[in-house]
Amino acid sequence: MSGTNRRELANSKRILVKIGSSSLSLAEGLNYRIIERLCDDISLLKDAGKEFAIVSSGAVASGRAITKGCTSGEALSRKQALAAIGQGSLIKAYNDAFKRYGHIAAQILLTRDDIDDRHRYLNIRNTFTALFELGAVPIINENDTVRVEEIQFSDNDMLSAMILPLLEAQLLIILTDTGGVCREDPRVCPDTERIPIITDLKLKDIRGASTQAGTSGRGGMYSKLMAAYHAGLLGVPTVIADARTPHVISAVLDGEDLGTLIIPPRKERLSRKDHWIGFVSIPKGRVIIDDGAVTMLTQRGKSLLPAGVTGVEGRFVEGDTVEIVDARGMVIAAGLSNFTSEDVARVMGANTKDLAGILEKECDEEIVHRNNMILKGAHL
Numbered sequence: 001m002s003g004t005n006r007r008e009l010a011n012s013k014r015i016l017v018k019i020g021s022s023s024l025s026l027a028e029g030l031n032y033r034i035i036e037r038l039c040d041d042i043s044l045l046k047d048a049g050k051e052f053a054i055v056s057s058g059a060v061a062s063g064r065a066i067t068k069g070c071t072s073g074e075a076l077s078r079k080q081a082l083a084a085i086g087q088g089s090l091i092k093a094y095n096d097a098f099k100r101y102g103h104i105a106a107q108i109l110l111t112r113d114d115i116d117d118r119h120r121y122l123n124i125r126n127t128f129t130a131l132f133e134l135g136a137v138p139i140i141n142e143n144d145t146v147r148v149e150e151i152q153f154s155d156n157d158m159l160s161a162m163i164l165p166l167l168e169a170q171l172l173i174i175l176t177d178t179g180g181v182c183r184e185d186p187r188v189c190p191d192t193e194r195i196p197i198i199t200d201l202k203l204k205d206i207r208g209a210s211t212q213a214g215t216s217g218r219g220g221m222y223s224k225l226m227a228a229y230h231a232g233l234l235g236v237p238t239v240i241a242d243a244r245t246p247h248v249i250s251a252v253l254d255g256e257d258l259g260t261l262i263i264p265p266r267k268e269r270l271s272r273k274d275h276w277i278g279f280v281s282i283p284k285g286r287v288i289i290d291d292g293a294v295t296m297l298t299q300r301g302k303s304l305l306p307a308g309v310t311g312v313e314g315r316f317v318e319g320d321t322v323e324i325v326d327a328r329g330m331v332i333a334a335g336l337s338n339f340t341s342e343d344v345a346r347v348m349g350a351n352t353k354d355l356a357g358i359l360e361k362e363c364d365e366e367i368v369h370r371n372n373m374i375l376k377g378a379h380l
């Protein structure tokens with residue numbers, strides 16, 4: 001859907017709702033009232049034919065309340081333990097709330113490396129499809145208990161943006177503890193003005209947003225806008241709204257003027273595969289190219305040939321994602337390598353006709369084929 005105005009939001013059939021820890025937790029534990037109200041709203045919309053998935057934080061905050069733990073400065077292992085304690089209560093709260101309407105919740109815990117692997121990524125997509133066929137509401141959270149820093153999602157806002165194509169959702173609603181995007185940080189300037197609609201969201205505009213999250217979550221408005229930006233690359237509109245607004249999801253779908261609607265750009269949208277190559281998969285190495293190759297890639301739409309390669313960094317195998325960088329280290333593109341890092345080192349600078357001789361085996365002509373490449377300059 002194009003999401004050019006609020007009225008069009010009603011056409012979204014499948015919706016991803018993200019709700020953060022600050023909205024879900026109270027000092028004494030989970031905010032059951034918010035969860036129940038959200039599930040009431042979603043259940044009635046489901047009965048009317050809509051489909052939903054929810055990215056829900058709150059495991060750590062719930063675990064903290066259960067153990068009466070301290071609020072900050074915890075070691076990673078302690079937070080992971082709190083997530084293990086709290087996740088059960090979190091999913092139980094959703095299950096109980098949906099059961100009143102005869103609906104089913106399904107727990108999905110993901111780490112970044114689950115979707116970094118293309119095979120597993122596609123497998124998870126099939127699982128989501130099956131869950132929607134069963135009429136279940138997937139309740140997704142990062143698998144905090146087993147994650148390590150290198151492979152963590154920066155926060156659940158980004159997790160939401162990354163899984164949009166897996167869910168094939170047409171709308172992202174981010175519920176938070178402010179009334180939307182404001183001109184100033186509302187925690188600092190309570191009288192600040194809400195921005196109702198953002199068109200043409202640019203990365204440079206996002207950089208000024210607050211990175212300050214609520215007391216119990218990660219993220220802040222910066223990460224919500226980043227998530228909206230990424231959703232926009234896929235052509236998906238985002239609404240950032242206050243989780244405390246009564247019937248907030250119905251109100252968004254009814255086109256009510258609440259929160260902030262971020263409209264996706266009209267220009268070409270990324271395919272699911274390009275989105276995965278460029279923004280989901282973690283690059284396993286870098287291929288450095290000369291200025292001639294930069295021109296071939298950026299202005300002539302060509303594949304990357306060994307002749308334009310001047311260096312290689314990291315260790316990767318065929319099919320891994322690599323970053324393609326210029327002589328100054330600026331990322332030009334990301335793509336799937338047809339060669340191992342060792343073979344790139346052997347053929348770099350060589351003419352296409354000499355490749356098989358150098359490697360003593362049949363091989364592709366391109367280091368990265370155009371069809372498996374996404375230019376980064378235009379997007380990041």
Ligand code: GLU
Nearest residue numbers: 058059060155156217218
């Ligand atoms: N996954 C964490 C939790 O459930 C929250 C992460 C976030 O707020 O972005 O507590």
